[in-house]
Amino acid sequence: MQIIDGKQTAADIKLEIAAMVKKMVDEGCKRPHLAAILVGHDGGSETYVANKVKDCAAVGFESTLIRFEDNVTEKELLAKVQELNTNPDIDGFIVQLPLPSHINESKVIEAVSPEKDVDGFHPVNLGRMVLGMPAFVSATPAGIIELLDRYKIETSGKHCVVIGRSNIVGRPISILLSQKASPGNCTVTVCHSRTPDIGKITSQADILIAAIGSPGFVKADMVKEGAVVIDVGTTRLPSALTKSGFKLHGDVLYDEVAPKCSYITPVPGGVGPMTIVSLLKNTLLAGRKEIY
Numbered sequence: 001m002q003i004i005d006g007k008q009t010a011a012d013i014k015l016e017i018a019a020m021v022k023k024m025v026d027e028g029c030k031r032p033h034l035a036a037i038l039v040g041h042d043g044g045s046e047t048y049v050a051n052k053v054k055d056c057a058a059v060g061f062e063s064t065l066i067r068f069e070d071n072v073t074e075k076e077l078l079a080k081v082q083e084l085n086t087n088p089d090i091d092g093f094i095v096q097l098p099l100p101s102h103i104n105e106s107k108v109i110e111a112v113s114p115e116k117d118v119d120g121f122h123p124v125n126l127g128r129m130v131l132g133m134p135a136f137v138s139a140t141p142a143g144i145i146e147l148l149d150r151y152k153i154e155t156s157g158k159h160c161v162v163i164g165r166s167n168i169v170g171r172p173i174s175i176l177l178s179q180k181a182s183p184g185n186c187t188v189t190v191c192h193s194r195t196p197d198i199g200k201i202t203s204q205a206d207i208l209i210a211a212i213g214s215p216g217f218v219k220a221d222m223v224k225e226g227a228v229v230i231d232v233g234t235t236r237l238p239s240a241l242t243k244s245g246f247k248l249h250g251d252v253l254y255d256e257v258a259p260k261c262s263y264i265t266p267v268p269g270g271v272g273p274m275t276i277v278s279l280l281k282n283t284l285l286a287g288r289k290e291i292y
Contacts, residue, residue, distance in 0.1 A: 010273035021060035032287030035093035040070030092118030118282035143274025164211035210251035
């Protein structure tokens, strides 16, 4: 069993991005500039955005954090999105989700210019990805593809089972792995909360991707001997054993499942670090105008 070290892989990629940014600046090009809009004070969102700002500095990007209280109106938020769309200094930006219930998330996502949608959530980018065209790919699926590629995990002809059908992870990764590409060329089955006898399907998977958001959902009897298991779950549960008072739990019961695997991602330290670094890669692509 080999642990897929997303933390180290992300660190390696950040060094590669930093070298490319230095080359751009040395050649007289503008530094890539990432902006983030953060609404309210959700603990997970605060941590995630703070890490993005820190990582931007580490690779040589400019970054801007725009904060709103959770009583911001939808009209005010949409006005700020439009302002960033038309600001030539901003190469890409994100609106951190989730948003307060009085704001229509879909309306906000669709208001972001596809050329600056480094989260890869806009319908135009999703559509381009489905067609195999150049696109900003959602960060978590892009990070999974990067891990499979860098660990030289064979995907062609393999049966991949994805648990979860969200527009951010489950659906995009199922499409990416079914495409005529490397990594890719998988036969893909998508399972979800309404799939009957789900363990029977997951136990046939050569590659199992768990993205259902249910801690410890995948047990050993649901996994085939020698499978590659990618755990996307990051549920924060209270813990008396940590300084922060909580602990991250994946969708896979790691201690029970890991001995059966050829490769497995841990939580934390697996897919999570790759999500942020994929956002940095998208921002670099935006800064270099390589997609549009």
